[in-house]
Amino acid sequence: METPEERGTSGGEGRRARRHDPRRRERVLDAALDVLVEDGVAGITHRKVAAHADVPLGSVTYHFASLTELCTQAFARYTDQRSTEYEALFTDVASREDLIDVLAELVRAGPSRRRSAILGFELHLAALRDPALRVLTQEWTRSSRTTLARFTGPEAAARLDALLEGMIMQTLVSTEREPLEETRAAIAQTLGPATGTGA
Amino acid sequence: METPEERGTSGGEGRRARRHDPRRRERVLDAALDVLVEDGVAGITHRKVAAHADVPLGSVTYHFASLTELCTQAFARYTDQRSTEYEALFTDVASREDLIDVLAELVRAGPSRRRSAILGFELHLAALRDPALRVLTQEWTRSSRTTLARFTGPEAAARLDALLEGMIMQTLVSTEREPLEETRAAIAQTLGPATGTGA
Amino acid sequence: METPEERGTSGGEGRRARRHDPRRRERVLDAALDVLVEDGVAGITHRKVAAHADVPLGSVTYHFASLTELCTQAFARYTDQRSTEYEALFTDVASREDLIDVLAELVRAGPSRRRSAILGFELHLAALRDPALRVLTQEWTRSSRTTLARFTGPEAAARLDALLEGMIMQTLVSTEREPLEETRAAIAQTLGPATGTGA
Amino acid sequence: METPEERGTSGGEGRRARRHDPRRRERVLDAALDVLVEDGVAGITHRKVAAHADVPLGSVTYHFASLTELCTQAFARYTDQRSTEYEALFTDVASREDLIDVLAELVRAGPSRRRSAILGFELHLAALRDPALRVLTQEWTRSSRTTLARFTGPEAAARLDALLEGMIMQTLVSTEREPLEETRAAIAQTLGPATGTGA
DNA sequence: AATGAATGAGTGTTCATTCAT
């Protein structure tokens, strides 16, 4: 009913002619995760996600019925990927020492981990207010504890999980890095005294 | 949601004629904390804060130059109160057992603590992106570790702090409560083996 | 409200494999009329019509070049059906009494008529702003007056037509029903004094 | 949180410096009625109203909590004004002839009345779907019938009201004007046979 | 012939912030 006028003139630069783009959905979800890392749940908007994915705004709202749903699905994608990654960390663990190595590295790792850590905490916080997200955090907790429990037994796994989460949070926020030895010592102690033979 | 009619001269019951209200600033800050608990940094607005404090909208923007500043000062008020409270928890601690009691209670405490825990995590997350808030988290970490260190030595204090933070976060999100004994056991283990005489 | 998941291959039960559905067009027009009854010209959208007709969105835009055209054709279908129905009402009218019966019933009839009445007024109002629709209202007015005039002569037909339209509108909006006798009396008076023998 | 940049640069031409504008509300309501006349309930938007009132968009949403409420209040303003006007039409009516003159003039009047008539029908139609508006139509019907009944008695007032409404609607839509004599005759007949002395 | 994917214009609404009083 209104005159369209400058139809199809605008549109950024690198875009155009990406009609029929399978994986579009996934690209948008990844972009959403990028925005969540950068600006948090507090700062995510359709527009930022669209810009980040180099996709028109309408494309985001087309694929996801609401911003909430976009976040939910993005977080689901995150926990999914994260679980697999987490599992993979432990494939080569054969001894108590190996385990400590892997976990200390997990806590102290650099920027690559930073992204993951931030998303984890954003998710936890958002889950406090959104039951749909609570499903994800519960599943994630269960799965990470199960993985740890293979080496430690269930109670120690729960403690360890809490300790790791706390250490990761603190690493995230603090400016200076804790000495490696202290990280290892904290993990070792939570694992409990070394038994005679192995992990 | 409001229209001038509902705004303006009205204001419920308790307001009006509170000219020269010296506690106005503090009331607004507490209201801001309430809103942060309820809706998070993602959901705070001047209007919600004003409504919560039963104060005109203009009063909020008058006392605080920007929403960011309001949040910063509210968080500052929170860490301030929290530090004092935290310190107070330990005044009667005389033994290792006392310490475990107090910390287990800290982790497991109900709704009263929930507010505090949520604010703590909101602050941590927001601090990732705002240096002004990082000052607060650093000071808060330093102070809580110092308090703990009186009983444990510095390294154990750091571990313990991480463990507590992780446990509190998990308590916050999870639906079922962990058995008290496990909480105590986790703390005890992180404290390290009991020494001969006391805490 | 829909996301690709909910759209796409799904579609409830009765759809699918209705390739080459010759009545598709008519089903869409009827669906459009349903939506016009429910939400008015103010509320009609391609999506609502498609959902109502249980037809993919693309099907609506495929068959009708624009929403305006869809409305126009739907209204055309309405006046067409309505004229036939209207005509049919009078086939058995043999006396002045019969005529009054039929018209009173027309004014007072229940839900079945409600649909028709609402569409009539939606059309009239839309026609004020759209010349294409004015063609329909003029033809409809002409045809209904012609029908009435068979029993009353042209001037009385015009009056009667106006009276009926006004009464129907009032019936539509008002909550309580006017007594039958008053409806009949109003019609009778507009018909003019009974002549000796019949209608 | 975003950079404002070109704050306060835009803003039309004739505007500016109309802070503290009492009557702003009323101006907006009148603008809303203008838009309703022009584009109907189907076409009203905040932006059109703002432009018509030469007022910033924010001003419209500031004064009215929702578009629905804006329409409701605009229609309320309309019925209010209309009732007064309607009443005034009859102040000088002293005879049956006078009454017929006034009503025929009411039906046939030109553009000035057109606005009023369109609003009346928009309101009626919208009232079908919105109970808040139904309050207005009921009150309006009651009041106009009361006015008419002063000259005709209650039953005739109801008939007359319906007839007038129907005739006005038809006048609105039709292209050619009905002869004055027929309008008068229709009214006269609905008034019933002239009694001996007067109105 | 038919339709799912896609897109850009535009909508209602919220809100931080400014400003006159």
Next chain:
DNA sequence: TATGAATGAACACTCATTCAT
């Protein structure tokens, strides 16, 4: 000092319409 009015930017979301298949 304090606040109601005001405003413009931005947001989530809807939708008519286009287009590749």
